[in-house]
Amino acid sequence: MATKTVLEEDGTIKGFFDWVKQDGSTPFQPEAGRYHLYGQHLCPFSNRATIGRVIKGLESAISYDNLDYVLPEGPGWKFSPEKPGCDADSINGCSILREVYDASAKKLGAKGFCYHSVGFSGGVTVPVLYDRKLGRIVSNDSASILRMLNSEFNEFCATPAQAKLDLFPPALQSEIEEAEAWQTKSIIFAVYGPAYAKTQEDFDAAIVKLFDGLDKAEELLSKQRYVVGKQMTEADIRLFVTLVRFDAVYVHMKCYLKRVNRDYPALWGFVRDIYQTGNIKDVVVFDEILKGYFLSKYMKPVNPYGIVPKLPPLDFHAPHGRELMV
Ligand SMILES: N[C@@H](CCC(=O)N[C@@H](CS)C(=O)NCC(=O)O)C(=O)O
Structure with missing residues (x-):
């Protein structure tokens, strides 16, 4: 930085x-x-x-x-x-x-x-x-x-x-940065790869990269509540903001092989866990997320007619049970 x-x-x-x-x-x-x-x-x-x-x-x-x-x-x-x-x-x-x-x-x-x-x-x-x-x-x-x-x-x-509350505690900083490095490459930026690929080879590679990243996150989060250690850190927030948009937005951007709420039980529990923490839910505003993505200039090549999809029925308020993991 x-x-x-x-x-x-x-x-x-x-x-x-x-x-x-x-x-x-x-x-x-x-x-x-x-x-x-x-x-x-x-x-x-x-x-x-x-x-x-x-x-x-x-x-x-x-x-x-x-x-x-x-x-x-x-x-x-x-x-x-x-x-x-x-x-x-x-x-x-x-x-x-x-x-x-x-x-x-x-x-x-x-x-x-x-x-x-x-x-x-x-x-x-x-x-x-x-x-x-x-x-x-x-x-x-x-x-x-x-x-x-x-x-x-x-x-x-x-x-x-x-x-x-410390989202970047000194004892965990190097582990947090290491986790963020792979998340950024394999998930956070990777969700944009499939939609903007200009060749079949690029698309095929982008899909594999993204879903390998999600599979890795699923494996990790099926064993532990948070990305690093036993407490919520900035690495959870950075992963959450991408995952919470996945089924509403990125599936429409050709990331359709799997869905978070259907195919990744640990990630779906994780999303609900973070969503329900403090007042985080107040700043996850799906109406603006959907209109923002689908009407913004970067979506023109993917969504030329500016169609805004509906939010699928996702119950972010459902109990997640992840508090039992720590
Ligand atoms: N440096 C930035 C990048 C943030 C970023 O990419 N923001 C996008 C929206 S998701 C943006 O403002 N794009 C404006 C543009 O590309 O014109 C950061 O804070 O991490």
Whole structure:
């Protein structure tokens, strides 16, 4: 994970990688009411941050604006306060997120913000952690934002139990990072492989890679409640945000060999377990997830007519019994 935002030789900034730190090692001190999260419910990466905020009880300390869940052609994420569930930009009054990125880059002496790549992860992405005091983005990296929310705002958590909750405990960090490395390659990014394959060979390979990854996760989670150790960690959240979308979204993106709720009993129990933890369910919003995926620009090649499928009957509230595993 990068540790600092850098000004490129071409005078632009290609990503924000700063850190809120309690120890005073960065200009970003934790304070209640100082930081703001921009996100939306469609995106699994954004969901890492929205889960971090609610599971740590930081709703009062860190404000939140929910962007329009549909990613349109053109300049990207926009604010659509006229749509139910979507907010205006309550901090900067912008109409598109790109303006927040550009203004932040300019604050740092840059010409502006520049796309660092094309494709799913390129450019003006969510989530974004924004600092009102310095008037700029701190980070647009979901993995770093989740870690900051986990450890740097503990004095502002709603309850002592939320302050104590540690999703990245020092003793488990290397194991967590190892688990995340394979999950990212074999599941989190692999769910996009089948839909975007341009040859039969690529498709065949993408399907094998994804379902091998899911088989491995199933085996692991049939023996233990959580991905690492006996407690919930960030590795569970990162796996959960993909798995909870699987039967609703990715099956329609040619990941149809198996379903989580039908073919993977341990993964399905795991999804319900995490979904039912704290108030995580409040930030898993299927209406926005479905419309967001199926109406956004990246789905055009897969879903040219913009048809939004119905949510299958999945009972996320059903008992999972996994508390007996620890
Ligand atoms: N750097 C990002 C990547 C997040 C990401 O890929 N977000 C996607 C939505 S799922 C996005 O905002 N895409 C906008 C675009 O590609 O224009 C992270 O926080 O992990």
